[in-house]
Amino acid sequence: MSTVNTNGVLPLAGRVAVITGASSGLGEATAELLAARGAKVALLARRADRLDAAVARIEKAGGTAIAVTADVTDPAALDAAAARVANELGTADLLFNNAGVMLAAPVTDTRHDQWQRQIDTNIAGLMNAIGAFVPQLVEAAAEKGVADLVNTSSIASQGVYPNFAVYSGSKAFVSHASRNLRSELGALNVRVAVIEPGFVRTELQGHVTEPGAVAWLDDVFATQVVLEAGDIAETVAFLAQQPPRVNFQQITVMPTFQAG
Known part of the structure; x- marks a missing residue:
């Protein structure tokens, strides 16, 4: 749903947003909402058919979007994606770093394959996207006065969940790395937030x-009323629509029933 300002301009008009993990869930919902609010969006994920379908919906609704098929675990692919975004949409000024995987097993099962997959996607993939797109965020911030890096973590980063040790640890990395990145990038007018x-x-x-x-x-x-992907999409849009002086560094979004 679009939200027009009092001057008739969409609130994210002129923004160029990149969304990883955009073929479903939080990424897909966020791409569609940001486009509806006026941003040009690049949807990045591995599943080309899902990306193409999402882009078609965005364009049918009057938005601007491109599909970028890439795996966040491949740094070279992300560098190529960044170049394509700059060439086709302009300098990216918003990165929703959202790709991730959640696997569970008792540590006594020694599932090295699961451990490595989560580390590769949730940690290395996060940093690969940051490495590829932060130069554009810094450039955009110098030109526009603000840019946004928004990372997807989880309440698991704060809690204790049996059989989810590696997943929870990977999300703790995302949350703490985001706080440290803010200490570096805030001075360059790049806001860093973790959801x-x-x-x-x-x-x-x-x-x-x-x-x-x-x-x-x-x-x-x-049995419970849980969050929907659109709830997180609204959170990303809320962060991006703040005045440049405002940086919500960390937002925990919980279903009403969930205590922890």
Whole structure:
């Protein structure tokens, strides 16, 4: 849904946003909302068919978007994506760093494959996107007075969840790295924010195969009113629409029922 300012201008007109993990869930919802608010958006993920469908919806609604097929675990692919965004949309001034994976298993199962996948995507992938797009954010901030880096963490970064040690640890990295990045980039007028959602209805819980964790998640999503992807999209838009002097460095968004 678009929200027009009193002067008739969409609130994110003139912004160029990059969204990783944009083929579903939080990324897809955020791309569509930011486009509706006037931003040009680059949707980045691995699933080309899903990206193309999302871009088609955005364009049908009158927005501007491109699909960029890339894997965040590949630094060269992200560098190429950054060059394409600059050439086709202009200098990126908003990065929603959202790609991630959630897997669960008892540590005694020694699932090295799961551990590595989460580290590669949630930690290395986050930093690969930052490395590729922060130069553009800094350039845009120098020109416009503000740019935004918004990272997706999780309430798991604060809590203790059996069988989710590596996932929770990877999200703790995202939250703490974001605070440190703010100390570097704030002086350059690049705002850094981290969003820590509680339970959100997305594909993420579908990654989990460990029986105990599956049963726990299925029960929560069947019996409780959880967040929707659009709730987090609204949070990203809220952050981007603040005056340049305002930086919400950390936002925890929880379903009303969820205590921790």
